[in-house]
Amino acid sequence: MHNDSTCGPVSECETSGCHNHATGPIVLREVLDRFEREATLGVCDTGRYRMPYYVWGQGPPLVFIHGVADTSRSFRLVISRLSAHFRCIAYTLPQGTDDGARLWRYRHADLVSDLWALFAHLGLDRAYVLGSSFGSTITLAAMQQHPERVPRAILQGGTARRRLRFLERLITFWLRFFPGSMAKLPRRDRILELVHRPPFEGRPEEVYRAFVDWTGEARLAAFGHQARWLNGVDLRADLSHIQQPVLLLHGDRDSVMPRRHADELLTGLGSAGLVVLEGAGHVPCYTHPEAMAEVIRQFLTPPGATPDCAATCSMAQAGCLGSRGPALGANTPRTGLESRECLTPGPKGPG
Secondary structure, three states, X not given: OEEEOOOOOOOOOOOOOHHHHOOOOOOHHHHHHHHHHHOEEEEEEOOOOEEEEEEEOOOOEEEEEOOOOOOHHHHHHHHHHHOOOXXXXXXXXXXXXXXXXXXXXXXXXXXXXXXXHXXXXXXXXXOEEEEEOHHHHHHHHHHHHOHHHOOOEEEEOOOOOOOOOHHHHHHHHHHOXXXXXXXXXXXXXXXXXXXXXXXXXXXXXXXXXXXXXXHOOOEHHHHHHHHHHHHHOOOHHHHHHOOOOEEEEEEOOOOOOOHHHHHHHHHHXXXXXXXXXXXXXXXXXXXXXXXXXXXXXXXXXXXXXOHHHHOOOOHHHHOOOOOOOOOOOOOOOHHHHHOOEEEEEOOOOOO
């Protein structure tokens, strides 16, 4: 693993041997070993906080934005598969600890400005963006603000508006004052078991433990602020102005962002397609990384191109798409996209 704390663009990491990991179940231990060897770490000073990020892979740039109570580590399983085709960049949203972020002064628009600061830091004129959950709202706002800089996007468990219930508002209000990490949240393990554990069936126990541990690194105060930012944003009126192709990924067992959120995006966006991941919940990046990575790869690969071509195609080629809806690539089931929806069964994982 390499470090890059300079202000200039980072060099693309070495990815020799990545194509050997293109098929079969994703194994956590192998992912962590490859990350240490191949990924490049960096810090971008956005003017509001010192943003930690990593770069893994080579090809057209693809930026990952995580959701509430999470960090950039959550994307490692998916990126381990996509790094053979894309220059994957994942960063952690402001936490308000040693990153220098003053969360009380933050607004949702500042999170979008932070994304552009990362673009400038890495020398990106434009890039694909994947927004997960709360990260989808940052992605949507960026797509509307500078459509020429985000030619395509993926929204996983996304929403244009997610109002908090009364108890959620009350809890997140007080969490903004608490120190420490999410791992210290009372009854957290029990809540995760109820909400997220079922879709992990069939995957090794170590993957679920990684989910618990990695999401536990997020700060309690950041969770509170992020939830309040999510509660205050409403992008529904902006959806019709977003004409870039958008891939919507929804787990059919997602109780955090129910199906109505995906349907609202599908109806409101100018060029969107919906893929339902069978058996997945709100965190398919842990439970169904193979299926998630493959659908993303097909969506970002120009029609008729081979997988290897995606790593060398220009953004102009890969970003071109007709106005009648996105095509996910030559291997995507035609019945799915013609109806703007397809059901993709996820693998059970290594038994």
